[in-house]
Amino acid sequence: MIDIPTIPIDQVAVEERVKRLNSRSIKKGSKVQALKMALSMMDLTTLEGKDSKGKVIQLCNKAKQPHAQIPDLPKVAAVCVYPTMVGIAKKELQGSGIHVASVATAFPSGMAPLSVRIADTKFAVEEGADEVDMVISRGAFLSGEYQQVFDEIAAIKEACGEAHLKVILETGELHTYENVRKASDLAMDAGADFIKTSTGKISPAATQPVTLVMLEAIRDYFYKTGKMIGMKPAGGIRTAKQAIQYLILVKETLGADWLNNQYFRFGASSLANDVLRQIVKQETGLYQSGDYFSLD
Amino acid sequence: MSETTETTYKPTSPNSKLDFASVWEYDPAPESTDHVEVKEKYELFIDGKFVKPSKGRYFSTTNPATGKKLTEFAEATQKDIDKAVKSARKAFEGEWSELAPKTRGKYLFRIARMLQERAREFAVLESMDGGKPIRESRDVDIPLVAAHFFYYAGWADKLEYAFPGKTPEPIGVCGQIIPWNFPLLMLAWKIAPALACGNTVVLKPAETTSLTAMKFAELVKDAGVPDGVINIVTGAGQTGAEIVNHKDIDKIAFTGSTRVGKIIQQSLAGTDKRYSLELGGKGAMIIFEDAPIDQAVEGIINAIFFNQGHVCCAGSRLIVQESVADKVVQKLKDRMQTLVVGDPLDKNTDVGAINSENQFNTVNKYLEIGINEGADIYQCDCELPADGYFIRPTLLTNVSQSNRVVQEEIFGPVLTIQTFRTADEAITKANNTPYGLANGVWTDKGSKIFKIGSKLRSGVVWANTYNKFDPTSPFGGYKESGVGREGGLQGLSAYVNLK
Amino acid sequence: MSEHLEILKTYKMYIGGAFPRTESGRFYKVFNNEDELIANACLASRKDFRNAVESARSAFSGWNGRNAYNRGQILYRIAEMMESRRNEFEKELTAIGFTTNEARADVNASIDRLIYYAGWTDKYQQVFGSVNPVASSHFNFSLMDATGVVAAFAPDASPLLGLVSVVAPIIAGGNTCVVLASEPYPLVSITFAEVLNSSDVPGGVVNILTGKKEELAEHFAGHMDVNALMITDKPSSELHKKLDELASENVKRMVKKFITDWYAKDAQDPYFITDFQETKTTWHPVGF
Structure with a gap:
């Protein structure tokens, strides 16, 4: 049986640390740089039951051209969709350098037989997904079936082939930072390229303290193995201010090497527009109206 | 597939290091100083008035972050201390002692509120004069100062509940000498409980960090605290010694080094003066x-x-x-x-x-x-x-x-x-x-x-934590770290005689 | 029946749970109220004091670590032992001028004082400790903790009740002590030591010296391993100053209780315990 040690985490101190990091004041050039960095790290996401070809095409267009009037904007990192939409997105994004990410493994609950989840994953990869966002079996995790969770992640990783695997811990269902830490360690050991907070379907989704705990897990894994694992907070990140706060967490926990979209992503949908608004505000000095930013 | 899907792991070596020389640096984010006023010089605050020092001497204070002169403070000498003690004695025996305890408390509440209103100004001045980061003076020092006055304000009319079986009485005139590391916070730790218990004070801030104390004196005036209840005199070690050795002071409260604490304990030897000491640590x-x-x-x-x-x-x-x-x-x-x-x-x-x-x-x-x-x-x-x-x-x-x-x-x-x-x-x-x-x-x-x-x-x-402070939490040392506690219910003991 | 020649008791000192003579070999004569020699008391030296402080220091951690109930039981046991030897105490008191009634009253009051403080051992913490409602996510509480090794001068004029009134609150609170007995009337303090020795009080918790305050006072005040000094008779102003000055060398707590009437209401209260306590405040986060 796999043995994942419990790493003690002090909730109060973690939250104090986040509060202290939140007191950083990001102005002028460093703010513009952060905003552009945030845009480049975005997994522009649509994960609704009513997603359609039209919706996905619109989103891909937004990904390629976030704002018509601002030149030199970085592209987002990826578009994230359901497996059935991967083919459409892949076609739209051809040649753009933007990745297609697909949730898989009976997202968001993961409550399907492993064979189905593997098939789901393989389907997404065959449709052209560069990245797969899987969910772990939270029920199994919470009842201490760590071996099962480990084996499932390893199986999905294998099914991914060349595609990058992001492992969603669904931290909102794990309840304690110690569980978040343990799930992070387990996912990294089992082969995750990224660890990701949430599906966005459960509240709370991403929080900064949870992200800090995961970043610290990544740091310990790096200290131990020298390997860099990526981090993706997802769900509930709606404002540019929040995004910058996340970047500060990364900068001061893991340093410069993680401040790029190879190792850090935001899973978000409405965040892009707020980031764009702030970029325009920084460039024009004028506070912006939502009317000037496309709602896709 | 584009190049970004390639996994470029760092080498697996025990020397692999985190790199904090960032690709993304924070631009300067200076707190504005436009809204604070620093006078060219500050006088002594005695009997509710700003008065010139008897010897007419002033000393300057520098901003330690620039090494440049910030302002000047009056040097209080023996005559000035005597005047301050007389005014504190007069207030103690007169107006202040005649006030209802709840009214005493209300003055402290008023001070707390006015400090909150002017919190940013005090924070900026504290950082300019003492060199501490604005993040700390803004988020720690000044909020704790206001909280301390709030806490002890409430005690003023409840003291009999703090000392089971005894009747607490004020001690009288308290001489208080504070250090330069938390200038306004140490002032609050001294003045709030002293006043709540019905005493009057003569306080000397540290010579390198007297600015917020003098601003506080202005606030005391604005708050309408009766004249002589709070006297603030500036100066260095000699001024402190004049306070310690003044015959009409009933109690000395000191925060500072163990070395000076011992000197004070020696100076008070053979007298009936009460004292409390917050000294060094390791x-x-x-x-x-x-x-x-x-x-x-x-x-x-x-x-x-x-x-x-x-x-x-x-x-x-x-x-x-x-x-x-x-x-x-x-x-x-x-x-x-x-x-x-x-x-x-x-x-x-x-x-x-x-x-x-x-x-x-x-x-x-x-x-x-x-x-x-x-x-x-x-x-x-x-x-x-x-x-x-x-x-x-x-x-x-x-x-x-x-x-x-x-x-x-x-x-x-x-x-x-x-x-x-x-x-x-x-x-x-x-x-x-x-x-x-x-x-x-x-x-x-x-x-x-x-x-x-x-x-x-x-x-x-x-x-599982460190350096946490709260007005309800007693603070003070064993052994050579001091005598007595400040803060909390236990902090009242230093400012009452039990009958 | 042949006449019984009374065996005279040798009064030695009480250090570290043993009854040694002074290392100096010195003595001083103790007289009854009719100026008859009744004993040669040990004239303690500064080295005796040093030895006593060492005993008190090594006993401190164990005594302070006893639970409050246990300390209360032991103080109560001292009272029991005293009760059973009250005749000897009364005899010693009458020898130095107490009337029979006064002697009985003094023993009664001493026994009652022990019981008074025996009862406080598991209560002062509840009355004077506190839980402090700090404004952050921390649980914060303040407990009393013994100051450490206390040196004390028992009052000259009240050789038994005064001594008991000094010792009981100091040890009730977990301190250990070195006490200089009443200089003119030291004998009863050694009988009290015998009571202590048969009362489950660990050796070194109370150490009793007999001798001259004039010789020992400055050593009491200056010893760097003594945490507090209690004085009960008002010293001359020169000595007072000297004691305070020496005490400052290690920021010794000076507890001055110039009490003339040890029967008075204010000669016993829990503040005698808290005078020899340090407030220790602990913070701990509250979270999952």
Whole structure:
């Protein structure tokens, strides 16, 4: 049986640390740089039951051209969709350098037989997904079936082939930072390229303290193995201010090497527009109206 | 597939390092000083009026972050102290003692509220005069100042509940001498309980950090506190001695070094004057292998680099279990690389300026002593401003209990690191000092915390945290760290006679 | 029946749970109220004091670590032992001028005082400790903790009740002590030591010296391993100043209780315990 040690985490101190990091004041050039960095790290996401070809095409267009009037904007990192939409997105994004990410493994609950989840994953990869966002079996995790969770992640990783695997811990269902830490360690050991907070379907989704705990897990894994694992907070990140706060967490926990979209992503949908608004505000000095930013 | 899907792992080597020389630097984010006014010079505050010093002498104060002169303060000499004591005595026997306790309390509430209204101004001035980061003066010092007045305001008409079986009475005129590390906060710790208990005060701020005290005097006037209840006199050691030795002062409250505390205790020898002393410390932090390590590292940062280490209860000795020592030190070093050292008024500054040239020399002297004693030194790579007094956050490893840097209070951003194997060894090392102000312990095991806590000989035990303060929480030392407590219900004792 | 020649008791000192003579070999004569020699008391030296402090220091951690209930039981046991030897105490008191009734009253009051403090051992913490409602996510509480080794001068004029009134609150609170007995009337203090020795009080918790205050006072005040000094008779102003000055060398707590009437209401209260206590405040985070 796999043995994942419990790493003690002090909730109060973690939250104090986040509060202290939140007191950083990001102005002028460093703010513009952060905003552009945030845009480049975005997994522009649509994960609704009513997603359609039209919706996905619109989103891909937004990904390629976030704002018509601002030149030199970085592209987002990826578009994230359901497996059935991967083919459409892949076609739209051809040649753009933007990745297609697909949730898989009976997202968001993961409550399907492993064979189905593997098939789901393989389907997404065959449709052209560069990245797969899987969910772990939270029920199994919470009842201490760590071996099962480990084996499932390893199986999905294998099914991914060349595609990058992001492992969603669904931290909102794990309840304690110690569980978040343990799930992070387990996912990294089992082969995750990224660890990701949430599906966005459960509240709370991403929080900064949870992200800090995961970043610290990544740091310990790096200290131990020298390997860099990526981090993706997802769900509930709606404002540019929040995004910058996340970047500060990364900068001061893991340093410069993680401040790029190879190792850090935001899973978000409405965040892009707020980031764009702030970029325009920084460039024009004028506070912006939502009317000037496309709602896709 | 595009190039970004390629996994470019860092080499798997024990030397793989985190790189904090960032691709993304924070631009300066200076707090505005437009809304604060610093006069060319400040007079003494005696009997509700700003009066010139009898000898007409003034001394200047500098901004330690620039080394430039900030303003001038009056030097109070014997005649001025006498005047201040007379005014305090008159107020004590007259108007102040005749007030209903609840009215006394209401003046303190009023002071608390006015401090909150002017919080940012006080924070900026505190950072300009003392060199502490605006983040701390804004988020820690000034909020705690207001909270302290709020807390003791409420006690003014409830004192009989604090002393079962006794009747508390005010002591009289209190002489109060405060240090330069938390100028306004120490003023609050002194004045709030003294007034709540019905005393009047003559207070002397430290000569390098008198600015917020004089601003506070203006606020006292605005609040309509009766004349003579609060007198604030500026000056250096000689002025303090005049207060200590004044015959008509009933009680001395002092916060500062153990050396000066002993001199005060000697000066008061054979008299009936009451005294309370908050003196130095050499706090230990014991980290067990079962501790939440990342949070412990953050605790260490708060323990030793808070306020540039100018903290009497600073955790200046790290005593870490051998099994996790390397890990803790590695994490500590990485964390130190992210500390922003520099302009105290920059909102991102973590470690500001050393308070004075004098202290700057003292800390540097200790670094030299440490190196001569054989210590290995590690400092942040951060760039320091060209002017002003700055010292890089520093670790000293390879030190032993007998080293001066382990024994003596450095009062700067310097942490010594020792290891232990058993809990008993850790406790012995922690207690092996004439001081006894504060200690910290990190472990995930509750029963161990209570056991270690009961064996540590210090007035404060921070378990899985460090450098936390609250007006309801008594603070003060065992042994040579002082006599008496400040804060909380227990803090009232220093300002009453029990009948 | 042949006449019984009374065996005279040798009064030695009480250090570390043993009854040694002074290392100096010196003595001083103790007289009854009719100026008859009744004993040669030990004239303690500074080295005796040093030895006593060492005993008190080594006993401190164990005594302070006893639970409050246990300390209460032991104080109660002292009272029991005193009750059973009250005749000897009364005899010693009448020898130095107490009337029979006064002697009985003094023993009664001493026994009652022990019981008074025996009852406080598990209560002062509840009355004077506190839980402090700090504004952050921390549980914060303040407990009393013994100051450490206390040196004390028992009052000259009240050789039994005064001594008991000094010792009981100091040890009730977990301190250990070195006490200089009443200089003119030291004998009863040694009988009290015998009571202590048969009462489960660990050796070294109470150490009793007999001798001259004039010789020992400055050593009491200056010893760097003594945490507090209690004085009960007002010293001359020169000595007072000297004691305070020496005490400052290690920031010794000076507890001055110039009490003339040890029967008075204010000669016993829990503040005698808290005078020898340090407030220790502990913080701990509250979280999952």
